[in-house]
Amino acid sequence: MSLLSLAMATHLLAALAAEPLGPGDHSCRLESEGRTRTFLVHVPPDYDPGRPTPVVLIFHGTAMNARMMATLTGMSKKADEAGFIAVYPNGTGPTKLIWTFNCGGLAELESMSRPDDVAFTARLLDELASLVHVDSQRVFATGLSNGGMMCYRLAAELSDRIAAIAPVAGTIGIENYQPKRPVPVIHFHGTSDAIITWDGPSETTETIISFKPVDETMRLCAEANRCRPTPVTTDLPDVVDDGTSVTRQEYRPSQAGADVVLYKIHGGGHSWPGQASLERILGRATMDIAANDLIWDFFQKHPLHENVEGRSIATRPAASRFALPPRVTRQILHGYRSHSRASF
Numbered sequence: 401m402s403l404l405s406l407a408m409a410t411h412l413l414a415a416l417a418a419e420p421l422g423p424g425d426h427s428c429r430l431e432s433e434g435r436t437r438t439f440l441v442h443v444p445p446d447y448d449p450g451r452p453t454p455v456v457l458i459f460h461g462t463a464m465n466a467r468m469m470a471t472l473t474g475m476s477k478k479a480d481e482a483g484f485i486a487v488y489p490n491g492t493g494p495t496k497l498i499w500t501f502n503c504g505g506l507a508e509l510e511s512m513s514r515p516d517d518v519a520f521t522a523r524l525l526d527e528l529a530s531l532v533h534v535d536s537q538r539v540f541a542t543g544l545s546n547g548g549m550m551c552y553r554l555a556a557e558l559s560d561r562i563a564a565i566a567p568v569a570g571t572i573g574i575e576n577y578q579p580k581r582p583v584p585v586i587h588f589h590g591t592s593d594a595i596i597t598w599d600g601p602s603e604t605t606e607t608i609i610s611f612k613p614v615d616e617t618m619r620l621c622a623e624a625n626r627c628r629p630t631p632v633t634t635d636l637p638d639v640v641d642d643g644t645s646v647t648r649q650e651y652r653p654s655q656a657g658a659d660v661v662l663y664k665i666h667g668g669g670h671s672w673p674g675q676a677s678l679e680r681i682l683g684r685a686t687m688d689i690a691a692n693d694l695i696w697d698f699f700q701k702h703p704l705h706e707n708v709e710g711r712s713i714a715t716r717p718a719a720s721r722f723a724l725p726p727r728v729t730r731q732i733l734h735g736y737r738s739h740s741r742a743s744f
């Protein structure tokens with residue numbers, strides 16, 4: 401190949417790489433830490449490349465992927481209604497069955513070659529800015545389970561780019577939750593969640609994963625966000641006879657603080673409020689509220705540079721420990737160990 405044709409080919413590749421995205425679904429990839437990483441981008445029909453557009457990152461749970469997450473949450477439909485760009489990153493792992501994000505708390509796995517998913521997210525946002533017109537003040541993160549735990553890690557370690565977070569059925573997994581600024585949090589959790597259980601991991605499972613109990617997570621968020629320790633609690637109308645009911649706990653911040661809101665779903669499982677669940681496996685999903693609507697309402701109120709004024713807060717710490725069936729734990733651990741030398 402001549403130098404001229406090489407230069408033309410390079411130019412063409414660069415042009416292709418920067419090809420802007422229009423409305424619809426797009427499979428994208430990038431290189432991060434020497435790995436090829438993938439993600440889906442859903443651009444709403446009314447997207448105007450001349451205008452900065454909000455972005456919601458939606459992180460899947462273990463044993464899922466980006467496409468499954470789009471289906472489970474229905475967040476692309478919400479994106480179409482509300483006019484934001486929905487982005488579904490894919491995690492990594494030895495097999496697609498146990499793709500995860502490095503959210504902290506994966507104690508048994510930390511000696512293995514885990515990617516830095518905070519760096520990946522930052523890299524993704526860089527790449528995204530070359531594909532669509534991102535409103536950098538309105539980049540948000542939500543996620544389920546492991547993906548919810550990843551939200552907390554991003555709040556702690558990427559708060560200059562992530563404006564607010566909405567973890568669902570996933571608590572803090574990192575050791576120290578100390579965001580550089582108060583990051584607004586809206587959290588959804590079922591009291592009957594059998595995977596990320598309300599009171600934290602059990603001795604059976606803490607060798608594979610550790611995460612903080614819901615109450616402790618809320619307490620840490622309230623402290624970080626300069627909220628009062630006691631929440632304003634409201635029982636919401638039990639509008640659907642689905643075996644669940646919902647209590648809203650609002651931890652109101654002092655000046656220069658930020659909101660912390662918990663939706664406690666009595667009888668709810670490891671599920672996405674308002675979306676159908678594999679009930680026999682994961683437990684009930686409440687239909688009394690729609691997480692997508694509440695999350696977007698919350699995000700809209702919390703762009704990156706806002707002035708939050710007073711409200712109040714809190715929580716009491718709770719002892720933890722949850723229980724995956726030992727057989728399942730052994731199978732997962734065996735899967736990781738047998739791939740311990742694999743490149744994630």
Ligand SMILES: [Ca+2]
Binds near residue numbers: 641642643645687688
């Ligand atoms: Ca109900």
